[in-house]
Amino acid sequence: MSQTSTAGERDSHRAISGKTTVVGLIGWPVSHSISPPMHNAAFAALGLDWCYVPLPVPPERIGAAVAGLPALGLRGANVTVPHKQAVMPYLDRLTDAAQAIGAVNTIAVEADGSLLGDNTDAPGFIADLRSHGVDPAGQRILVLGAGGSARAVVYGLAAAGAASITIANRTLDRAQALVAALQPQMAACPLHVCRHADGLPVVAGQADLIVNCTSLGMTPNTETSPWPDGLPFRAGQVVYDLVYNPPQTRLLQQAAQSGARAIGGLGMLIWQGAIAFERWTGAPPPIQPMTDAVTAIFAARG
Numbered sequence: 001m002s003q004t005s006t007a008g009e010r011d012s013h014r015a016i017s018g019k020t021t022v023v024g025l026i027g028w029p030v031s032h033s034i035s036p037p038m039h040n041a042a043f044a045a046l047g048l049d050w051c052y053v054p055l056p057v058p059p060e061r062i063g064a065a066v067a068g069l070p071a072l073g074l075r076g077a078n079v080t081v082p083h084k085q086a087v088m089p090y091l092d093r094l095t096d097a098a099q100a101i102g103a104v105n106t107i108a109v110e111a112d113g114s115l116l117g118d119n120t121d122a123p124g125f126i127a128d129l130r131s132h133g134v135d136p137a138g139q140r141i142l143v144l145g146a147g148g149s150a151r152a153v154v155y156g157l158a159a160a161g162a163a164s165i166t167i168a169n170r171t172l173d174r175a176q177a178l179v180a181a182l183q184p185q186m187a188a189c190p191l192h193v194c195r196h197a198d199g200l201p202v203v204a205g206q207a208d209l210i211v212n213c214t215s216l217g218m219t220p221n222t223e224t225s226p227w228p229d230g231l232p233f234r235a236g237q238v239v240y241d242l243v244y245n246p247p248q249t250r251l252l253q254q255a256a257q258s259g260a261r262a263i264g265g266l267g268m269l270i271w272q273g274a275i276a277f278e279r280w281t282g283a284p285p286p287i288q289p290m291t292d293a294v295t296a297i298f299a300a301r302g
């Protein structure tokens with residue numbers, strides 16, 4: 001247990017017994033993830049005899065690890081880098097979201113032992129946007145990046161009724177592949193591409209909402225930003241940065257300085273976990289204790 005664990009989390013660990021229901025996080029590596037303390041705080045807050053453990057799985061063992069979930073009596077697992085696509089062949093069923101996005105971040109072990117793969121990044125992102133009073137319905141949206149998180153974000157935004165989405169990526173082919181994969185299922189929302197970052201001056205002003213799905217700005221490269229210096233934001237634009245480490249990114253500072261509304265990605269992290277929590281436990285997720293646990297970890301990290 002790290003020095004940043006909360007009192008509730010330590011209590012839940014003290015109570016582990018043969019009756020405790022176990023879920024976990026499959027990744028490689030997973031030692032620095034904040035999902036275990038976040039979920040354990042939620043279990044403690046609801047008095048559930050559950051615990052959430054890191055499950056470090058090297059790539060060559062991923063099939064055996066997934067097949068072992070029901071055998072070991074686990075109720076489910078989250079899946080993170082680098083396994084979000086690799087787990088898919090080992091699952092019995094996929095939700096529409098996981099199928100369309102092409103990645104699984106949540107596995108549920110069903111009552112009959114079968115495995116359901118879901119993706120809670122998309123609804124987690126939309127839930128956090130809405131918790132900030134932002135409804136993507138009818139909005140023109142600019143997404144920076146075309147990697148795994150961009151697929152979930154574009155799917156979520158289009159499903160939530162966005163008017164149009166432009167995907168700006170350094171590697172144009174990757175943005176075009178994203179559009180080719182999602183546009184047929186998202187006919188009501190036109191998807192466009194442009195090159196990041198030289199295409200941004202043309203499209204930036206038209207966007208109501210700008211979402212950063214690149215890794216620019218993430219620790220340790222905190223001085224970087226996906227937004228070109230000197231390119232203004234429009235007053236009233238909303239800028240959402242998926243990067244949550246650090247919570248205050250250079251992009252968010254640029255946005256706030258030019259009068260846009262800046263929202264960081266910690267809330268998405270909490271909501272994607274909260275939706276997985278509800279899928280496994282059937283209980284409404286306790287958002288505030290989860291938020292408190294995550295906030296305490298970042299405060300301790302300084």
Ligand SMILES: NC(=O)c1ccc[n+]([C@@H]2O[C@H](COP(=O)([O-])OP(=O)(O)OC[C@H]3O[C@@H](n4cnc5c(N)ncnc54)[C@H](OP(=O)(O)O)[C@@H]3O)[C@@H](O)[C@H]2O)c1
Binds near residue numbers: 144
């Ligand atoms: N808040 C949350 O809950 C949440 C959830 C998921 C992810 N995230 C964060 O979102 C970020 C992206 O994650 P991901 O899984 O989508 O990563 P990914 O699949 O590796 O995609 C990375 C993206 O960043 C772009 N990029 C990387 N370096 C760049 C550079 N120097 N200049 C321009 N573009 C660059 C890549 O462009 P190319 O295609 O040209 O390489 C690609 O579009 C990470 O920081 C991750 O922590 C947050």
